[in-house]
Amino acid sequence: MKFTSVVVYAVVGMAAATQAFVPLQTQGTTTARFSSTAVEGATSQVERNENFAKLAGGYLFPEIGRRRNAYVQEHPEMADRIISLGIGDTTQPIPPHILSGLVEGAKKLGTKEGYSGYGAEQGQALLREKIAKVLYNDLIDASEVFVSDGAKCDIMRIQQMFGPKVISAVQDPSYPVYVDTSVMMGQTGNQDTSTMQYDNIVYMRCSPENGFFPDYASMPRADVVYLCSPNNPTGAAATKEQLESMVKLCRERGSILVFDAAYAPFIRSPGVPKSIFEIEGAKDVAIEVNSFSKYAGFTGVRLGWTVVPSGLKFKDGSLVRDDFNRVMTTAFNGASNIVQSGGLACLDEEGQKEISTLIDYYLENAKLLRQTFEEIGFPVHGGTDAPYVFVELPESVGGSWNAFNMILEKAQVVTIPGAGFGPGGEGFLRLSAFAPKDSVIEACKRLKEAFQ
Template sequence: MVQRNPNMAKLRAGYLFPEIGRRRRAVVEQNPDAKIISLGIGDTTEPLAPNITSGLVKACQGMGSLEGYSGYGAEQGMADLREKIAEVLYGGIVKPEEVYVSDGAKCDTGRLQVLFGKEATVAVQDPSYPVYVDGSVILGQTGGYNEEAGQFDGIEYMRCDASNDFFPDLANLKRTDLIYFCSPNNPTGAVSTKAQLKELIEFAKKNKSILIFDAAYSAYIEDPDLPRSIFEIEGAREVALEINSFSKMAGFTGVRLGWTVVPQELQFEDG
């Protein structure tokens, strides 16, 4: 028989959000009149906007005609969409050719691990989105699960809570190849300031690390003084890439559409 990837056995009971969903359903069954505030997966609750659904219908119907049919799309995503992402969402601080359109931020987060391999070392915020850790475990970048600590060996956990204003103590953080950072953070909601992100960029530069910046919740930032993109910070283009999604800003959790920005200045050690 074919053997499974041994790293899969390191994972705990399973992906966190299905477990939260099971527990939520159990509570609802026992308390059918209770109003449940779910702190599980960040799903949407409202329907798509009419202009979005009408556009989807038009595109689908077009596939049934010779004039509207198209086969495989561009490997990097539709050029006009990449141009609009760069222009409208980033105000021109990134280039269309640096935008890679995908089927969602979660998928990009997992696939990026393959680019770096199992020898890459990883740092994550604590608490953080579980995909960062799970993807690292599956690829073999970690040791086993430490029951006493409640963490995986081989991962640097950056404590981010009220005691440190939800920003890690970088002075005492070990050097890693990859740093996962989410702002606004999932699950705490904390938003890092420009000064804090500048500190993070300088830390990555000093240690020759790559910062994987998750900006999936950036659309919720209303304060103009708080950065929505890591590329608003000087020096970020040399050490960071950014993942984002239409899931939160447009309710696309069921549609699946996201993107990753990889600036041209960001390079592997060998080019």
């Protein structure tokens, strides 16, 4: 029973044995011949960064891929049956107008007039302006927009800027990058193997009981609060009142709010804010991370941005934007000029229409997934203003990694166990609506059978 041992790995938080590269203990020993004065075995005397030793295992999403591949290797006859509702990876082709932005962006590099080399590390001026205008209705200024190769990379750069001494607060469950990069930066202690939480991170439990919105007021103060809405993985979209209370709290406690709005355009409910900057006073306390990935089909194309308001300050009065600018100019070299050309097309009226159509498509999938689990009889969350459906599992399933394994084995559907997003996700399963519609329909059929 292979899956039993897989579950054991999961319980200890994905053990070292599941890492990408299995240590090759025998390598390097044959190299002594190169130099008679060499250090024995040629192992360097460089100490490993202790913060990396704290990380419990591989990053979640590659881990899911490895488990999928392991299953296929054991059951090659099932390879063609696999349907991925796992990582939130877009599947629909890039629509014509946006595509033409990319293609023309590439083509012009072959001409003397159109060629361009290094651009501003912060992004092309026109793209920054269009983001501010089209997406923020000029609530923010172009000079506050930093164009990047994606939200995940920006989160690391934000951590880089804050450095090792801040205390971070995260929703639990949450997108694993917030916690993992906090650990990598040295902000945390070790992971407590009983609670699965790292010391020195504030875990803000999000559950059906609090509408998946964190009760930061009841938690210890943190310097940096990570909040994602519409949420990955729970699919919850925070209301205006919730966000107002969070901004107020951050102002009172002197915290900086890092607001991850990567799924904002999926919001269809009226009155639900699509940006933290719709909230009064947010420009004094919030940074917003954003991305074209999920609704322009840019997951592989790579384009995002971060807004750092000009008035946001550290305790000493220095501007956060100046330090973020230093990270962007020193540790980054601008998003690809071809890709930025695609970003400009996204912000044309035609591009915006195409995006809306793509979102309709994925939200229709989300609806099918919701319906399926309602019919199965499990409580379902998310999937209306977000591309993720978050399913509450009955205790009989035996935890979310067990459910993941069972569904992979019985239905050949890849999901993501809630526990992968933090201890608070245990007992839940995340399903992504980004698959092609016919795959979603087929997956729904099989899921119903699997849970019968």
